[in-house]
Amino acid sequence: MTNQYRGINSLVNPVDDKPWMFYSFNDGVNVGLVGTSYIWQTPLKREERRFETIRSIEGEPQPTWEWNATIYPEFLADIDGDGRLELVCRMLVGYSTSPRGIAVYDFETGEVKWRFDMPCIVHSLLYGDFDNDGKTEFIVGTISYKNTSKIINGFDDSSGYLAVIDTSGELLYQEQLFEGFGSVNLSRLPYRETQDKAIYATISTDERKKRNSVTKLSWDGKRLQKHESWDLGTYFDPRGQPYQFHNMDGSRKWRLFLADKSKGLIVLDEDLKPIPHDYQGFIKSICAVGDLDQDGFSEIVVYTADKHIEILDHNLKVRASLPSPIMGDEAVRLHLAETGFDSPMLVAAISGNQVFYYSYNQLSAFVIFRNWVQAYHWLITLILALFAISSLSFILYTQLQFRSLS
Ligand SMILES: [Ca+2]
Ligand SMILES: [Ca+2]
Ligand SMILES: [Ca+2]
Numbered sequence: 362m363t364n365q366y367r368g369i370n371s372l373v374n375p376v377d378d379k380p381w382m383f384y385s386f387n388d389g390v391n392v393g394l395v396g397t398s399y400i401w402q403t404p405l406k407r408e409e410r411r412f413e414t415i416r417s418i419e420g421e422p423q424p425t426w427e428w429n430a431t432i433y434p435e436f437l438a439d440i441d442g443d444g445r446l447e448l449v450c451r452m453l454v455g456y457s458t459s460p461r462g463i464a465v466y467d468f469e470t471g472e473v474k475w476r477f478d479m480p481c482i483v484h485s486l487l488y489g490d491f492d493n494d495g496k497t498e499f500i501v502g503t504i505s506y507k508n509t510s511k512i513i514n515g516f517d518d519s520s521g522y523l524a525v526i527d528t529s530g531e532l533l534y535q536e537q538l539f540e541g542f543g544s545v546n547l548s549r550l551p552y553r554e555t556q557d558k559a560i561y562a563t564i565s566t567d568e569r570k571k572r573n574s575v576t577k578l579s580w581d582g583k584r585l586q587k588h589e590s591w592d593l594g595t596y597f598d599p600r601g602q603p604y605q606f607h608n609m610d611g612s613r614k615w616r617l618f619l620a621d622k623s624k625g626l627i628v629l630d631e632d633l634k635p636i637p638h639d640y641q642g643f644i645k646s647i648c649a650v651g652d653l654d655q656d657g658f659s660e661i662v663v664y665t666a667d668k669h670i671e672i673l674d675h676n677l678k679v680r681a682s683l684p685s686p687i688m689g690d691e692a693v694r695l696h697l698a699e700t701g702f703d704s705p706m707l708v709a710a711i712s713g714n715q716v717f718y719y720s721y722n723q724l725s726a727f728v729i730f731r732n733w734v735q736a737y738h739w740l741i742t743l744i745l746a747l748f749a750i751s752s753l754s755f756i757l758y759t760q761l762q763f764r765s766l767s
Contacts, residue, residue, distance in 0.1 A: 368433040368453070374398075375438055376446065381410075383448075385432040391416050392430040392460065394450065412471040415452065417459040430454040432464060436488050440497055440528040445469060449499075451483045452476075458509040458518065463499070465530065475530035479503070480511040481518040485547040491558050491580035498533065499526045500560055500580065502545030521545045523562060523578075523585055534584055539566055548605045550615055550631060559631075560585070561617065563604050567596055575617065575633055591633040595623040606631065607650045609659045609675035618661060620644040626663075626677070640677040643667070648695035653706050653721040660721065662695050662708055670695060670710060672721055681721060687712040 368385040381398045391414040400406040415432065436449040446468035452460040462479035463486070466472065484504035490497045501524040509518045515535055516522055521543045525534040538545055543566030550557040560578040573593040578585045606615040616636065619627040625643050628636040643666040653660045658675040664685070665671055672681040687693050687710065698707040698718065708719040734741060 367429065368431040370434050372434055372437040372448075374446070381437065383434045385430075387428060387430045389428055392432055392452075392454075394432040394434070394466075396434075396448075410468075410471055412448070412466050413473045415460050415464060415473070415476075417454075417457065428454065428457060430457070430460060435486050437468060438488070440465070440488070447474060449486075449488065451486060452478075453482055455506075456508050458511055458513075462513075463501075463526065463530070477526055477530050477532075478513050479516045480509050480513045481505050481516055481522070484544045487547050487549055487560060489549075489552060489558070491560065492582040493558075494582055497528055498580070499528075500524075500547055500585075501526060502547040502562060504544035505542055507542055521564065521566070525580060525585065534580075536585065538562075538564055539571055541571070542567055543571070546604050548617065550606050551608075554608075555613075555615070557631075559588075561606070561633075563619070565596065571596075575619070575629065577633060589633045591629060591635070593619075593621060593624075593627075595621050604647070605650070607659060609650075611657055618647050618650070620647050620663070628677070638677045640673065640679070642671060642679065649697045649708070651697045651706055653697070653708070654723050655705055656723065662697065664693060664695055668693075670708065670719070672708075680723070683719070686710055686717045687715065 366384040366386055369382065371380055371382045373380050379398050381396045383394060383396045385392060385394050387393065393414040394412040396410040396412070398408045400408065417428070417430065431453045433451045433453055434448055435451060437446060439445060440447045440449065448466040448468045450464045450466070452462050452464050454461060458480045460478065461482050463477040463483060465474045467474050481503045483501055485502045487500040488497060491500065501522070503516065503522045505518050505521055507519045511518070514532060520540045521538045523536045523538055523545055524532060527533055543564065546563040546565065548561045549559060552558070558579065560580065561575060562578055563575045565573050573596045574590055576590040577588040579588065604617055604619055606617050608615055615631045617629045619629070621627050626638065626640050628638055630636055644663045645666050646664045647661060648664055649662040650659055652658060653672065660675070660680065661673040663671050663673065668685040669682050670685060671679055674680050685693055692712065694711045696709045696711065698709045705720060705722070708721065710717040710719070
């Protein structure tokens with residue numbers, strides 16, 4: 362039994378631009394989802410919407426561990442063009458296989474419109490009209506944890522898949538990319554800015570022997586066609602944060618950052634050509650990318666193998682480094698926290714139920730000098746006093762000498 366809120370995410374209603382915050386909870390048997398939105402007027406009005414609960418699949422043995430089923434909303438859009446909004450969610454659960462896959466709700470009534478059940482977890486989900494036929498589709502990349510031998514809708518939990526599902530929940534295409542533990546991470550360039558419809562699939566299997574790669578793909582309505590590809594040669598953590606393209610300096614240059622387990626940081630451009638850099642640190646995970654200090658250039662927040670939180674600037678130079686506040690081997694997650702419109706973001710380090718916040722500011726030479734003076738005023742006073750004493754004694758000494766000469 363748990364009342365813990367999970368899967369917190371916010372999405373904007375595309376019809377009226379109203380932001381909605383969603384959270385999921387479960388009672389050990391059913392997993393629910395609630396959406397809230399505030400109307401900023403006096404008195405403040407709060408609108409709440411409850412979505413149909415989802416049960417674990419019947420016959421599934423109740424796990425002895427905590428059933429952490431979560432509904433995670435990804436898109437709020439009219440996916441099928443019927444004039445009504447749908448809320449598209451990933452169904453997530455650890456160890457147990459139910460529920461996993463995709464759930465689509467009617468946003469107005471809160472009823473489940475369709476579900477696509479899978480024994481494996483949807484690691485990443487893209488949505489758009491990738492073949493320009495006027496109809497949108499979902500591109501799915503899975504992560505296999507080998508929790509079950511069940512096969513549902515042609516998928517299993519012991520291999521990695523790429524798939525395409527239409528907006529009524531029908532499977533259009535499926536391809537097994539590897540066998541064993543690993544993930545298929547998907548990313549794309551932001552369509553509004555680039556008009557680009559390429560799909561990038563990163564395969565990470567946590568094994569040196571298997572092919573770990575990034576491949577550029579396109580959807581032609583029938584299959585996912587492969588184009589450029591970049592082979593890692595080594596491997597990286599399949600459980601890492603989904604890798605995304607970032608525009609670091611407001612230019613039209615897009616960069617994909619990957620944390621390789623033996624080579625360290627790898628930077629690729631949109632044609633999957635590696636970009637040379639001289640960052641030497643060894644990154645365990647790339648946690649977040651964003652403009653922390655609002656100067657128009659993005660920073661990268663990374664967690665290093667020697668348990669430091671580091672902030673790299675857009676040229677991959679280390680700008681800040683501090684030891685992790687969490688002792689021991691506990692996993693640390695780093696996120697960027699918005700603090701309101703036009704104000705700098707905070708870096709949140711989360712482990713278990715502990716959260717630490719850090720701010721990142723670039724200091725001008727004057728501020729650095731002032732901070733230094735404030736921190737070391739006793740030292741400065743001491744140096745000045747020593748200088749005064751030595752000057753005084755020199756004057757006295759020369760005067761004494763002068764007198765003795767006269
Ligand atoms: Ca609709
Ligand atoms: Ca289409
Ligand atoms: Ca910045």
